[in-house]
Amino acid sequence: xxxxxxxxASAPPRESVxxxxxxxxxxxxxxxxxxxxxxxxLVELAALAAIVCGVVGLVTGGxxxxxxxxxxxxxxxVAGLEVAxxxxxxxxxxxxxxxxxxLTVVTLTLLAFTGTNRTVLIPVVLFVLVTAIxxxxxxxxxxxxxxxxxxx
Numbered sequence: 001x002x003x004x005x006x007x008x009a010s011a012p013p014r015e016s017v018x019x020x021x022x023x024x025x026x027x028x029x030x031x032x033x034x035x036x037x038x039x040x041x042l043v044e045l046a047a048l049a050a051i052v053c054g055v056v057g058l059v060t061g062g063x064x065x066x067x068x069x070x071x072x073x074x075x076x077x078v079a080g081l082e083v084a085x086x087x088x089x090x091x092x093x094x095x096x097x098x099x100x101x102x103l104t105v106v107t108l109t110l111l112a113f114t115g116t117n118r119t120v121l122i123p124v125v126l127f128v129l130v131t132a133i134x135x136x137x138x139x140x141x142x143x144x145x146x147x148x149x150x151x152x
Contacts, residue, residue, distance in 0.1 A: 032087065043083055046078065047079045050071075054069060054073075057069035057072060084098045085099065088136065089139075089143060091143030094148070095136075096133055096136040096140060100136055101129075103132045
């Protein structure tokens with residue numbers, strides 16, 4: 001038996017290689033988790049409203065402009081946060097730092113409004129940040145089937 005015929009005998013059949021290949025026509029967004037409200041583009045509309053409020057706020061100026069800019073920032077943040085929560089909980093993409101940062105900022109804001117002393121504020125906020133990072137990372141590992149992160 002010649003050298004070439006031995007190589008051919010050990011090679012897998014072409015059909016099995018094709019059957020295991022991933023479909024080429026699917027995009028990464030096709031694999032993303034769907035929102036609970038279905039195909040309605042709520043997040044996209046919220047982002048568009050945030051852009052419009054931001055532009056109008058910049059053009060208007062004054063107190064009304066400041067309010068519109070604040071609304072734009074909040075609306076855009078909520079839209080982005082919803083996508084981050086949905087993707088993280090589905091195990092699609094890890095948004096550990098974003099979610100931990102939001103939880104830390106909320107904690108910092110609540111403690112600052114209650115008048116907490118700075119010597120207590122910093123350690124509490126650092127504890128919340130580290131605990132949230134560890135918890136969100138474990139949650140993503142659980143939801144993704146053991147992966148720490150997904151590279152697509």
